[in-house]
Amino acid sequence: MNAIEVNGLRKEFKAYSSRSGLSGAFRDLFTRNYKIVPAVNDISFNVKQGEMVGYIGENGAGKSTTIKMLTGILTPTTGGIIVNGMNPHKERERFVQTIGVVFGQRSQLWWDIAVQESFRLLKKVYKVSDAHYNEHMDHVIKTLDIEPLLDKPVRKLSLGQRMRCELAAALIHNPPLLFLDEPTIGLDVLVKLKIREFLKEINEKYNTTILLTTHDLTDIEALCERVIMLDEGNIIYDGALKSLKEKWGEGKEISFEFLEKADLQHLEALTNDLEAKWELDEKDQIFTAVTGDDEEAVSQIIARTVAAYKVRDVKINEPSTEEIIRNIYEKGMA
Amino acid sequence: MFYVRMFFQYVAQYMKTRLEYRADLVVELFSDLLFQAVNLIFILVVFDHTEFLNGWSRDEIIFIYGFFLVPFALFSSFFNIWDFNERYIVKGEMDRILTRPIHSLFQVILERMELESLFGAVTGLAVMFYAGSRLNLEFNWYDPLLFVVLVLGGVLVYAGIFVMIACISFWADARTSIMPMMYNIGNYGRYPVDIYNKAIRFVLTWILPFAFVGVYPAAYFLGREEWYGYSYMTPVIGIVFFTLSVFIWNEGVKRYRGAGN
Numbered sequence: 001m002n003a004i005e006v007n008g009l010r011k012e013f014k015a016y017s018s019r020s021g022l023s024g025a026f027r028d029l030f031t032r033n034y035k036i037v038p039a040v041n042d043i044s045f046n047v048k049q050g051e052m053v054g055y056i057g058e059n060g061a062g063k064s065t066t067i068k069m070l071t072g073i074l075t076p077t078t079g080g081i082i083v084n085g086m087n088p089h090k091e092r093e094r095f096v097q098t099i100g101v102v103f104g105q106r107s108q109l110w111w112d113i114a115v116q117e118s119f120r121l122l123k124k125v126y127k128v129s130d131a132h133y134n135e136h137m138d139h140v141i142k143t144l145d146i147e148p149l150l151d152k153p154v155r156k157l158s159l160g161q162r163m164r165c166e167l168a169a170a171l172i173h174n175p176p177l178l179f180l181d182e183p184t185i186g187l188d189v190l191v192k193l194k195i196r197e198f199l200k201e202i203n204e205k206y207n208t209t210i211l212l213t214t215h216d217l218t219d220i221e222a223l224c225e226r227v228i229m230l231d232e233g234n235i236i237y238d239g240a241l242k243s244l245k246e247k248w249g250e251g252k253e254i255s256f257e258f259l260e261k262a263d264l265q266h267l268e269a270l271t272n273d274l275e276a277k278w279e280l281d282e283k284d285q286i287f288t289a290v291t292g293d294d295e296e297a298v299s300q301i302i303a304r305t306v307a308a309y310k311v312r313d314v315k316i317n318e319p320s321t322e323e324i325i326r327n328i329y330e331k332g333m334a
Numbered sequence: 335m336f337y338v339r340m341f342f343q344y345v346a347q348y349m350k351t352r353l354e355y356r357a358d359l360v361v362e363l364f365s366d367l368l369f370q371a372v373n374l375i376f377i378l379v380v381f382d383h384t385e386f387l388n389g390w391s392r393d394e395i396i397f398i399y400g401f402f403l404v405p406f407a408l409f410s411s412f413f414n415i416w417d418f419n420e421r422y423i424v425k426g427e428m429d430r431i432l433t434r435p436i437h438s439l440f441q442v443i444l445e446r447m448e449l450e451s452l453f454g455a456v457t458g459l460a461v462m463f464y465a466g467s468r469l470n471l472e473f474n475w476y477d478p479l480l481f482v483v484l485v486l487g488g489v490l491v492y493a494g495i496f497v498m499i500a501c502i503s504f505w506a507d508a509r510t511s512i513m514p515m516m517y518n519i520g521n522y523g524r525y526p527v528d529i530y531n532k533a534i535r536f537v538l539t540w541i542l543p544f545a546f547v548g549v550y551p552a553a554y555f556l557g558r559e560e561w562y563g564y565s566y567m568t569p570v571i572g573i574v575f576f577t578l579s580v581f582i583w584n585e586g587v588k589r590y591r592g593a594g595n
Binding site: 013064065068071072073074075089092093094096097099101103106107108110112113117121124125126127153 | 336339340343344347350351354355426427428429430432433434435436437588589590591592
């Protein structure tokens with residue numbers, strides 16, 4: 001079963017531009033110039049129940065707009081959305097009962113009252129029975145380790161503490177689908193790890209579908225098998241994170257630091273029958289060979305270089321997901 | 335039923351928030367009471383100098399003023415939405431509202447209620463009793479019931495107008511200064527409408543029907559039979575305007591653009 005079905009989804013915004021100068025301002029009074037800007041440009045994708053999907057893209061790529069349409073906050077300009085078998089905007093009040101939402105930059109909790117009071121009110125809002133609440137939330141509270149925070153007002157919590165409470169609040173009605181918009185923004189490593197672990201756990205336990213946007217790609221690497229990548233309102237990649245790496249990862253880099261003086265041309269000559277491109281970092285005298293994914297070539301380069309020069313240090317680097325994605329955005333998909 | 339239950343849940347939550355700041359609460363209660371007392375004295379002093387106004391006696395005018403304060407207090411307590419544009423549209427709080435399974439307008443109202451304003455109703459009742467006793471008004475057994483209906487009608491009129499104004503934010507991005515202007519116009523409903531010229535009277539009756547919050551319903555209790563038609567129409571106008579405003583709100587929500595992160 002598909003938790004999310006998106007078909008030809010499009011959202012346009014009118015962007016007004018003002019003319020310059022005073023006379024321009026006068027003209028703006030009567031006829032305003034505007035452009036229709038598509039924030040999301042006819043995208044289509046499906047998400048299966050129980051999948052964890054990373055939704056990534058640069059600022060302004062249309063991530064938030066998509067999430068807001070999927071959660072029923074915004075009305076699409078054209079296109080079809082079926083989430084949990086409903087049209088989010090048309091049946092908003094019934095629909096939101098089946099989703100949980102965490103916006104990293106916006107609090108769901110009441111600022112002035114204790115966390116448990118917020119939970120209690122949300123429990124009423126979502127019509128959760130005592131039995132369900134106790135069984136489910138006891139576990140959530142324990143796993144997120146927020147027991148000691150429950151009687152504190154939200155305004156006294158640190159960002160990491162608050163985020164954990166936000167996550168718990170979004171799960172009070174145990175929704176089958178969870179939207180997380182930048183849930184780890186500004187959090188320290190330990191809190192991040194805890195949140196990731198927790199998300200994995202509820203995904204396994206309840207088969208919860210999770211759609212996650214983040215700028216921190218390590219989140220995606222830790223959680224998601226699948227990524228959807230957005231650029232200027234278009235989906236430019238939709239598939240497994242692994243094959244993204246295989247397809248766009250540009251081989252390996254081997255860096256050498258030598259004890260004696262080395263010569264770039266000589267190194268190039270040594271490996272001229274292999275796929276290797278040498279670069280020299282003049283400042284640190286680090287010689288780097290860029291090669292493909294062929295393991296034989298890697299070991300050959302190392303073997304020949306080490307035989308020719310005395311080596312202080314050798315490093316083999318694989319490009320990180322972040323670098324791959326930066327590459328894709330810089331060079332385009334083609 | 336769910337909505338009634340949620341209403342009381344939010345009221346309870348509101349009380350708790352207030353009790354969190356105990357010192358504030360005491361100061362606020364005190365200043366509210368003081369404000370209402372000053373208000374009361376002020377009304378009596380101001381109207382002391384008017385004798386007759388277009389056929390209305392001083393006490394009648396005071397009575398209308400007192401009546402007006404009751405629906406106005408209820409309105410201010412529960413429809414405290416004058417900063418809707420800034421708080422919910424510009425800051426994007428509307429996003430959060432829209433992810434919860436309760437009607438969005440109802441949520442905004444619940445979140446923004448300001449129960450201290452209810453003290454104004456006490457002042458209003460005091461003013462009415464003062465003026466009423468001097469006028470030797472006679473009351474029927476069903477008058478208190480009618481009072482409740484007319485007050486609610488007045489609240490709906492006020493609420494309808496201000497919800498519609500709040501809805502402008504869904505269409506226009508810029509902040510508008512219509513809200514404070516409207517509060518001023520609302521004050522015209524406190525005085526007998528026949529002291530104004532015809533055009534203003536028409537506006538206050540049919541376009542921005544503030545007259546239905548003060549003078550029209552109050553005329554019923556003053557036994558001014560020539561106005562009874564308008565008095566009875568108060569709940570109708572209230573329901574029409576409020577229904578219209580909810581309709582516009584629902585349309586507006588569809589146009590909500592959200593705030594960028």
